Amino acid sequence: RVLAALGRSTEAVTAYRTALARRPDPHDALDLGELYESMGMAAQARESYDRVRELAQRETSNGVDDELVLGRYEADHGDAQQAVERLRGEYDRQPGTEVADALGWALHRVGEDDEALEYATTATDGTKGGGVRSALYAYHRGAIESALELDGPARRSLQEALQISPAFSPLWAREAKSALAALGNPPDVAVPG
Structure with missing residues (x-):
């Protein structure tokens, strides 16, 4: 790696x-x-x-138990719906941070972004039980937030992914940079006062 x-x-x-x-x-x-x-x-x-x-x-x-790696594989390179089913079962058995991230990503890949964000938040938010500083998890959350048109949170999550590790994945780091560029800069907002 x-x-x-x-x-x-x-x-x-x-x-x-x-x-x-x-x-x-x-x-x-x-x-x-x-x-x-x-x-x-x-x-x-x-x-x-x-x-x-x-x-x-x-x-x-x-x-x-290789359900997690098979779910990750299916989500990105195989049958995303099968990944959701596989990872739901795994989450029921072992509701950890890594499985929450993978399930959230699989849900995103099948277009279930509202539910996906719940799992991505669980994986990345310390107040929800996650809080692991993982560039991949932050990227997944940012991509999901972007799909939900939550531009500010998406920008923050994608920036966090790239701050943690600008080359976190040969495949997904490039996607994170591209998604962040597509979001552009935050809009100028007048400060009240």
């Missing part, structure tokens, strides 16, 4: 491939797929995404 964040994509690919050869993990396969996608390497991304399912099935047969 660090190599990808530093813009050393080719080295990052090599590192991910080495890690996957040593210890196959669906999380790493998902990250590698997104790295390939960010590099415009669609065929390699598809292979890596297919490997996410394969590795998760193998781990599940060994008693590992």
Whole structure:
């Protein structure tokens, strides 16, 4: 991840491939797929995404719960509705911050932005049980707020994502920058007084 964040994509690919050869993990396969996608390497991304399912099935047969990584995969690269169903079940079993973020994002991907914002807020707001400073969570919240035309909050969330880590994801950091640019500057408002 660090190599990808530093813009050393080719080295990052090599590192991910080495890690996957040593210890196959669906999380790493998902990250590698997104790295390939960010590099415009669609065929390699598809292979890596297919490997996410394969590795998760193998781990599940060994008693590992991979619902979260499968939900994240489905939300962005597969069937978003299936992601919602999978992540609702996971949230019922384990209502943590990471699952709240993933479920909120999946709901956003199927157009359920009002409900999505509730989960995104849970994942990012310390008063609601979240409060983890995650660039990805802040990006998700900002994208959801933007879809709801909550421009001020969206701008704040997207800025927070990029302040936490300007290169938090080879795929989504670019989207965060683009979404923030599309929102533009806040409108000039006269100060009362």
